Amino acid sequence: MMPGLAYFLVFQYGALVGNVIAVKEYVPFDGLWNSPWVGPDNFQRMFEDAAFWDSVLNTLLISVLQLVFFFPVPLALALLLHSLTWSTVRRFVQSVAYLPHFLSWVIVVALFQQVLGDTGMLNSYLGDIGLHTVDIIGNPDAFKPLVVAQVIWKDAGWGTIIFLAALSLVDEQLYEAAAIDGAGPWRRFWHVTLPAIRPVIILLLIMRLGEILSVGFEQMLLQRDAVGPEAAEVIDTFVYFQGIVGGDYGYAAAAGLFKGVVGAVLVYAANKVAHRLGEQGVYK
Amino acid sequence: MLTARPGVPPARSAGEKRGRRMSTRVVRPGWMEKPKPLTQAAKALALVVVVLLVCVPFLVIVSTSLASQREVVDNGGWVLWPQDPTLQAYRDILEGGIVTHALGVSAGVTVVGTLLSLACTVALAYALARPGVFGGKPVLLLILFTFLFPPGMIPNFLLVKELGLLDSYASLILPVLINVFNLVVLRAFFQGVPEDLFEAARLDGAGDLRVLLTIVLPLSKAALAVVGLFYAVAYWNAWFYASLYLESDHWPLQQVLRTYVIAGTGLTDTTTGEATVNAPQTIQMAVLVIATVPILLVYPFLQKYFTKGVLTGAIKS
Numbered sequence: 082m083m084p085g086l087a088y089f090l091v092f093q094y095g096a097l098v099g100n101v102i103a104v105k106e107y108v109p110f111d112g113l114w115n116s117p118w119v120g121p122d123n124f125q126r127m128f129e130d131a132a133f134w135d136s137v138l139n140t141l142l143i144s145v146l147q148l149v150f151f152f153p154v155p156l157a158l159a160l161l162l163h164s165l166t167w168s169t170v171r172r173f174v175q176s177v178a179y180l181p182h183f184l185s186w187v188i189v190v191a192l193f194q195q196v197l198g199d200t201g202m203l204n205s206y207l208g209d210i211g212l213h214t215v216d217i218i219g220n221p222d223a224f225k226p227l228v229v230a231q232v233i234w235k236d237a238g239w240g241t242i243i244f245l246a247a248l249s250l251v252d253e254q255l256y257e258a259a260a261i262d263g264a265g266p267w268r269r270f271w272h273v274t275l276p277a278i279r280p281v282i283i284l285l286l287i288m289r290l291g292e293i294l295s296v297g298f299e300q301m302l303l304q305r306d307a308v309g310p311e312a313a314e315v316i317d318t319f320v321y322f323q324g325i326v327g328g329d330y331g332y333a334a335a336a337g338l339f340k341g342v343v344g345a346v347l348v349y350a351a352n353k354v355a356h357r358l359g360e361q362g363v364y365k
Numbered sequence: 366m367l368t369a370r371p372g373v374p375p376a377r378s379a380g381e382k383r384g385r386r387m388s389t390r391v392v393r394p395g396w397m398e399k400p401k402p403l404t405q406a407a408k409a410l411a412l413v414v415v416v417l418l419v420c421v422p423f424l425v426i427v428s429t430s431l432a433s434q435r436e437v438v439d440n441g442g443w444v445l446w447p448q449d450p451t452l453q454a455y456r457d458i459l460e461g462g463i464v465t466h467a468l469g470v471s472a473g474v475t476v477v478g479t480l481l482s483l484a485c486t487v488a489l490a491y492a493l494a495r496p497g498v499f500g501g502k503p504v505l506l507l508i509l510f511t512f513l514f515p516p517g518m519i520p521n522f523l524l525v526k527e528l529g530l531l532d533s534y535a536s537l538i539l540p541v542l543i544n545v546f547n548l549v550v551l552r553a554f555f556q557g558v559p560e561d562l563f564e565a566a567r568l569d570g571a572g573d574l575r576v577l578l579t580i581v582l583p584l585s586k587a588a589l590a591v592v593g594l595f596y597a598v599a600y601w602n603a604w605f606y607a608s609l610y611l612e613s614d615h616w617p618l619q620q621v622l623r624t625y626v627i628a629g630t631g632l633t634d635t636t637t638g639e640a641t642v643n644a645p646q647t648i649q650m651a652v653l654v655i656a657t658v659p660i661l662l663v664y665p666f667l668q669k670y671f672t673k674g675v676l677t678g679a680i681k682s
Contacts, residue, residue, distance in 0.1 A: 085489030093511040099520030185602030200442035260396035337517035
């Protein structure tokens with residue numbers, strides 16, 4: 082118990098306090114505590130920095146793309162799996178679909194490169210049958226769709242777990258009653274399934290909203306070299322390059338803090354709205 | 366009745382067999398209409414596509430790693446099925462040098478990290494699960510707050526630096542020692558242990574530690590397995606902090622994989638001083654396979670336990 086508490090004190094709250102660097106200018110020789118105070122300078126500079134706003138814009142764009150194209154996939158896949166009556170097939174497909182979630186981003190990015198890259202499987206196949214090759218990996222214009230595709234490949238299967246759990250809790254009698262009343266599959270879905278899993282959908286949307294400013298940091302960092310910062314700079318990589326690569330710790334911490342505060346405020350606000358709409362939300 | 370004559374199968378076995386086969390096929394409820402053939406075909410197609418999308422990339426990397434370098438070059442960088450499979454690539458990378466060393470680092474960090482994390486998480490989760498042990502609710506809220514508002518990359522980095530942990534393997538373990546999600550799952554599980562058992566143990570004079578070791582933990586095997594495997598997978602997969610904190614002669618496998626395959630550059634072997642320029646495709650794929658195999662090995666166990674352990678915890682909390 083004590084080591085666990087010590088961990089939270091040192092590595093969580095200790096580091097949290099370290100955010101004071103955002104109102105200081107880090108001087109390596111003086112260390113964190115003795116570096117001079119600069120007040121809100123770092124924040125002021127950040128709000129005037131076009132590169133920072135570019136990274137915010139990229140982050141938001143990728144988040145919105147994920148919300149539109151990723152979010153429905155696990156739900157659709159869960160409905161498909163739930164509708165299967167042959168449980169051997171169902172369990173097999175589930176096992177296969179969950180698997181990519183447990184692979185590291187390094188492996189996922191490497192796999193995509195092998196399949197879709199210049200000399201990858203797709204392009205050498207297209208070349209063999211005499212078609213144009215497609216430029217996907219390393220192409221800044223294709224980067225955002227690629228990122229979403231990677232997230233779908235990695236996590237769509239895993240995302241079905243929570244929907245499947247919710248679907249299995251729906252009362253069979255409701256379906257039966259609806260069917261006896263003459264409701265077809267579509268109306269049963271609309272009037273029984275959807276209302277039953279709505280709390281889960283709303284919960285996931287709230288959590289997603291809180292993470293709107295964080296899109297797969299490792300995923301972005303691994304591929305940023307190949308496509309350049311215009312396409313791939315997100316807030317997290319901005320923090321990394323300003324702070325750790327550039328040594329401007331105070332400035333980078335300010336950007337990181339901005340992200341953290343906005344995320345927490347969004348979760349809080351979304352939760353409030355959910356309560357007001359009569360939903361359960363994430364917490365009470 | 367209890368002793369069946371040899372050679373004559375017990376009469377029940379046929380029924381049992383059918384029973385088992387029936388259980389894999391859930392009977393369609395009476396009210397549900399049989400789907401149209403077209404719908405069924407579309408479903409089957411969708412399922413096949415999902416399975417292929419996941420499996421084909423694996424097949425290709427395994428095949429390519431087993432092919433000869435010449436075959437790979439002739440075929441334009443990859444093969445779907447090697448003509449004459451060889452383990453040469455694996456022999457090359459496992460006979461010492463960078464990949465072997467990285468494999469040792471990753472395995473070591475994973476084993477030590479998982480044991481430490483599991484021990485600390487169990488102790489804290491148990492303390493938080495018992496009513497009135499200490500602080501209780503406020504402590505739990507303080508812990509949950511770190512989940513909502515993590516400190517961020519720069520303060521983490523500066524903290525590790527000020528603690529003098531740079532370029533140490535501890536820097537891969539200590540900053541991520543306890544995962545709040547895993548803590549909450551275990552706590553929920555521990556809370557599910559019936560109160561009577563605690564009462565009985567206490568009447569027998571058992572202390573908190575003994576109750577934990579002899580009663581709670583044996584009852585929580587599934588949850589422990591899931592949480593342990595989650596930790597192990599996370600340690601094995603960790604890349605960024607390794608790239609941030611460690612010098613190249615201490616790199617784990619993920620960072621070597623990144624350098625070989627994604628950045629496409631060679632590495633200098635610090636022991637021999639030889640630079641390998643652009644590792645050949647077969648070698649790259651072999652490293653990729655080696656990084657993936659441990660995950661595939663633990664995956665069936667994860668599969669077996671996580672539906673039992675994680676879901677009950679997650680739904681409760």
